[in-house]
Amino acid sequence: QSVLTQPPSASGTPGQRVTISCSGSSSNIGSNAVDWYQQLPGTAPELLIYSNDQRPSGVPDRFSGSKSVTSASLAISGLQSEDEADYFCAAWDDSLIGVVFGGGTKLTVL
Amino acid sequence: EVQLLESGGGLEQPGGALRLSCAASGFTFSSYGMSWVRQAPGKGLEWVSTISGSDSTTYYADSVKGRFTISRDNPKNTLYLQMNSLRVEDSALYYCAKGILGATVVNDHWGQGTLVTVSS
Numbered sequence: 001q002s003v004l005t006q007p008p009s010a011s012g013t014p015g016q017r018v019t020i021s022c023s024g025s026s027s028n029i030g031s032n033a034v035d036w037y038q039q040l041p042g043t044a045p046e047l048l049i050y051s052n053d054q055r056p057s058g059v060p061d062r063f064s065g066s067k068s069v070t071s072a073s074l075a076i077s078g079l080q081s082e083d084e085a086d087y088f089c090a091a092w093d094d095s096l097i098g099v100v101f102g103g104g105t106k107l108t109v110l
Numbered sequence: 111e112v113q114l115l116e117s118g119g120g121l122e123q124p125g126g127a128l129r130l131s132c133a134a135s136g137f138t139f140s141s142y143g144m145s146w147v148r149q150a151p152g153k154g155l156e157w158v159s160t161i162s163g164s165d166s167t168t169y170y171a172d173s174v175k176g177r178f179t180i181s182r183d184n185p186k187n188t189l190y191l192q193m194n195s196l197r198v199e200d201s202a203l204y205y206c207a208k209g210i211l212g213a214t215v216v217n218d219h220w221g222q223g224t225l226v227t228v229s230s
Contacts, residue, residue: 092215099145102154
């Protein structure tokens with residue numbers, strides 16, 4: 001049981017906009033920034049969004065993040081086949097004094 | 111180019127010990143926090159431990175506290191994870207990850223992982 005809650009799956013067709021939610025509590029998302037990681041099949045995770053809505057260099061602006069109170073969202077616009085991957089949210093938890101991850105969302109491009 | 115190369119994984123019996131290493135290159139190692147994150151086969155990511163770059167402050171997940179020890183050798187640009195009293199549930203692919211300046215636990219580069227299997 002993950003501390004942060006994500007839907008196990010999401011899907012969309014090429015060109016569509018898809019959002020993935022991440023729900024937490026006052027001790028994690030409510031108090032700290034949220035990061036998102038993308039894990040393509042068979043590879044190591046990669047940082048996609050940090051500090052709620054910041055994109056590392058090289059990440060397309062099709063990817064965007066937002067946070068509201070104790071929830072966060074990752075939006076992917078102009079969906080492409082290469083976006084098919086697992087997506088994980090993460091945040092620092094002040095009560096656990098550590099990082100907590102969401103269980104991950106498997107995105108399928110139909 | 112940032113490179114992180116993990117080693118030291120393998121098959122160990124419950125109660126045994128392993129020491130993982132992560133050789134870093136392409137950045138000023140001593141300036142950055144470093145973390146270990148694990149992933150059991152077919153499962154999600156689980157944060158294990160973090161060590162800061164500035165003063166080597168350490169943090170551990172409750173699941174490994176008291177059994178695992180994270181450390182770093184800055185002159186050797188190497189991160190370690192000493193794993194004692196191993197349990198079956200510690201079996202996973204262990205990733206070494208580099209933090210970003212100002213946010214130690216935000217990991218902008220990851221290694222390819224080293225596989226730890228705990229089984230009798």
